[in-house]
Amino acid sequence: MSSTLLPKPQMRGLLAKRLRFHIVGAMIVSVGCALIYKFGVAEPRKRAYADFYKNYDSMKDFEAMKEAGVFESVQPKNS
Amino acid sequence: MATPHVPCPALRPSAGVTFQTGARMLASRAFNLIGKRAISTSICMRGHGIAKVEDFSLPNYVDRRTIPLPEVEYVKNLSAEQKALKEKEKASWSALSIDEKVGLYHIKFNETFAEMNRGSREWKTVVGGILFFIGFTGLIVIWQRMYVYGPIPHTFSEEWIAMQTKRMLDMRINPIEGFSAKWDYDKNEWKK
Numbered sequence: 001m002s003s004t005l006l007p008k009p010q011m012r013g014l015l016a017k018r019l020r021f022h023i024v025g026a027m028i029v030s031v032g033c034a035l036i037y038k039f040g041v042a043e044p045r046k047r048a049y050a051d052f053y054k055n056y057d058s059m060k061d062f063e064a065m066k067e068a069g070v071f072e073s074v075q076p077k078n079s
Numbered sequence: 080m081a082t083p084h085v086p087c088p089a090l091r092p093s094a095g096v097t098f099q100t101g102a103r104m105l106a107s108r109a110f111n112l113i114g115k116r117a118i119s120t121s122i123c124m125r126g127h128g129i130a131k132v133e134d135f136s137l138p139n140y141v142d143r144r145t146i147p148l149p150e151v152e153y154v155k156n157l158s159a160e161q162k163a164l165k166e167k168e169k170a171s172w173s174a175l176s177i178d179e180k181v182g183l184y185h186i187k188f189n190e191t192f193a194e195m196n197r198g199s200r201e202w203k204t205v206v207g208g209i210l211f212f213i214g215f216t217g218l219i220v221i222w223q224r225m226y227v228y229g230p231i232p233h234t235f236s237e238e239w240i241a242m243q244t245k246r247m248l249d250m251r252i253n254p255i256e257g258f259s260a261k262w263d264y265d266k267n268e269w270k271k
Contacts, residue, residue: 045256048255048256048260049255049256052254052255061251064264065249065250065251068249068250069249070246070249070250
């Protein structure tokens with residue numbers, strides 16, 4: 001057993017130190033998750049919808065679906 | 080060391096009284112049973128000595144993080160030098176050398192906190208066992224798929240899936256971000 005003294009360990013403020021570390025970390029992680037979701041999922045989705053509907057002709061789409069024969073109320077024109 | 084434990088005579092109900100009719104016993108028969116039990120109990124009291132004290136019922140020593148000061152000291156029977164150490168402990172503690180202090184510690188405790196908290200190599204066995212049994216389960220699942228399950232429905236055939244896909248595209252399923260969004264309706268093929 002060596003006779004040199006070990007440095008005195010931290011005796012006080014242990015909970016405060018742990019709380020500060022974890023609260024700061026939790027804030028960063030949660031805000032980070034929100035930002036990642038916003039710019040990874042929400043914004044691209046909003047852009048995709050906007051782009052789709054910018055030049056969307058619903059009547060043309062309807063005619064195409066009708067000719068394909070997926071409706072029950074209207075039939076394709078040559079049937 | 081102790082007198083052998085004499086079990087009390089088995090308390091059987093008197094002849095003619097079954098357990099099924101026990102709830103509806105006649106008063107006279109019930110009194111009979113109670114009388115027999117009273118006599119049996121006093122016989123038991125006279126037959127007993129002091130029960131043998133098992134080792135596990137005494138206060139014991141454990142090395143545990145949550146029990147920093149166990150119920151008894153670690154060393155029960157001190158050797159001669161340990162006894163001398165204990166005598167020296169009664170004097171001023173600053174006269175003790177470091178090794179003597181460590182000796183006194185090891186009379187009272189077995190492992191230090193560092194020793195009792197040390198990790199082990201058990202995790203390798205655990206992980207290996209987990210993977211092995213998952214693999215074995217996989218073999219069972221494969222056997223089950225081959226020999227237990229019947230054929231899959233006809234709606235999983237290639238032609239049916241093709242017809243199904245065409246109909247989904249005709250219906251414009253998820254045209255913005257999903258299924259039909261990946262189909263190029265002008266060129267009639269999947270988007271690159």
